[in-house]
Amino acid sequence: MTSAPDLRPEDRADFERALSLALGADDIRSALRDDPTGRATVRLRDRALGDAEAIAAAAGDEYLAFLAARDAATNPEAAASRRIPAAGNTLWAALAVLVPLVSAAAAVILLLTGYALRLADTATRPASSVVKAGWLLALVAVVTAGFSLWALLRTALNQRTGTSLNQAREHWQQALLERGIRPYLRRHLPEALTP
Template sequence: MTLRLRPEDRADFAWVLALALDVTEIRTALARSPVTPDTARLRARALADADGIAATAADEYRTYLRARAAVMPSHATTAPPAGIPPIGSGSGATGQGAGALLPALGVLTPLISAVAATVFLLFGYGLRFATPRSQAATTLVTAGWVCALAMAVSTGIGLCALLATALRSRARPPSGHSLPLRNPEAERARSAWHQALLERGLLPYLRRELTVSPPHAD
């Protein structure tokens, strides 16, 4: 069975292909004959034949996959039966909802408090100016300053909540598949695969393509 390239490794294939296209003999052959395919078309052909080209370095690729699997955490999980949610999914959703609600309240509460403080203070001082001994004016002014204090406190809480959310997002590991850095064995296996892919796969493929005149495009 042919070992197919994994999706996360096709970027490595494209990078080695770029190296192969930059080899002097390949660049010279591309520039020398006007009937050979141009670089973009040759790259597209190689990418389309990626699995077949990579098969020439299958042993090194298997070694690399084993080395990578040994140092990468497993993301495999057991799927629950149909209709039964995974354990802890409800609490996780609740936690995420609460985490999203807190920053929203941190933005809305200061805004509402600021509007209320402005209205109460304007009416309160306006009424006090008209009737200096008005009890209603004193009540409105007091309510306005209470709302102003609430605005200051909620603004501080909102900033703390936004900061905590940013720190959690920064600490969360990125999604997707990536090679752990500073692992000598995995990096050596990766380099060996790249070298085999270049010497036994891509360079012979490009040489063959450059010695065959392609059909004229419409």
Template sequence: MAEPSRLRPEDRADFEAVLHHAMNTTDLRGALGADAAGRVAAHLRAHALAQADDIATAADEPYRSYLAVRRAARREARSLRGPGRLLPALAVLTPLVSGTSAAALLLLGGLLHLAGALGPLPGSLVAAGWTLAPVAALSGLVTLAAVLHTAPRRRGAPPAADQVEHARLVWRQELLDRGMLPHLRRHLMPHPETAITPCSPPDTLTPCPARAREDRTPCSD
């Protein structure tokens, strides 16, 4: 069995956002409201942050999926900025450059012919223009075919950013439902019949013993 993934530093902010959301759910907010000083809430939050990796293991599978999608998106972004963009750029520029050059050579050669220029230059320019013309036409057809072939596939797949965001939201929801809320409820209310009282010291989440309340003595640390 694969070892659970440790929470990445860049995902700590998401973990804290899920923790904040969990502590504001109705049942936890009501239980924490019994402690007017807020010591129990502070302790519970600090404990959850310290146990972040253990809590996150409950949502390990969606977290692995999120990491995989995020890595793939980053690789794709790097490839778009890298040498892989050279060939598509050449495919677009080749018909433009060759077509423009062919037109310019044919126009210049024709003008020289009309001007009665002597020598082989006018004929050479016209011949070069007619040589470049089919190159421009052929490369244009190839580029058009490539665009028509790839366009349906690009429309069929959601953008990488949308995939990453969807995987992130799935992980956060699983972290909340399967990890954060059970952890907080378990440490806040170890027994269903007990309730947090304001005299609970900050280093414990258990209520004061009955004898301590009767004797009106402070809870021991």
């Protein structure tokens, strides 16, 4: 295990939640029933909160992985990418789908019409204008489809980063509970029960 960093203030609430879960575990709860005053639970909880740094060190590797995942999720590049309009905003999502489709459909219609007019040898000037407009709309369709795919990819990557962060947090909390808090509570339970 590498050297565990100190428990950050923003992670104390997670520590306290894990402590509450451990205090509610069957073996701890049944042992604490022997103290009808409830002081043993308070003593055990206070002692664990006082030793939070030492307890958290048992899950140091997982905590480091969680901190790395959180730093990766909150760096400026990731924050900037979250501002890109994508599937989260319904207007942008609708435009991202409709603009390429409508542009492509209009481009096909204009190109077919323009080339049909050229083949019919009637009014070559309007036919050229229709063909140019068709190619312009085809370009709009390609560019907007590219942007839509790019935005979709960025959204997927952001969701993957969020999922990785949640997984790292869950792994840390589980390790904290199993290797840190529960063994600590079991070790200090007899002292807490002593009046």
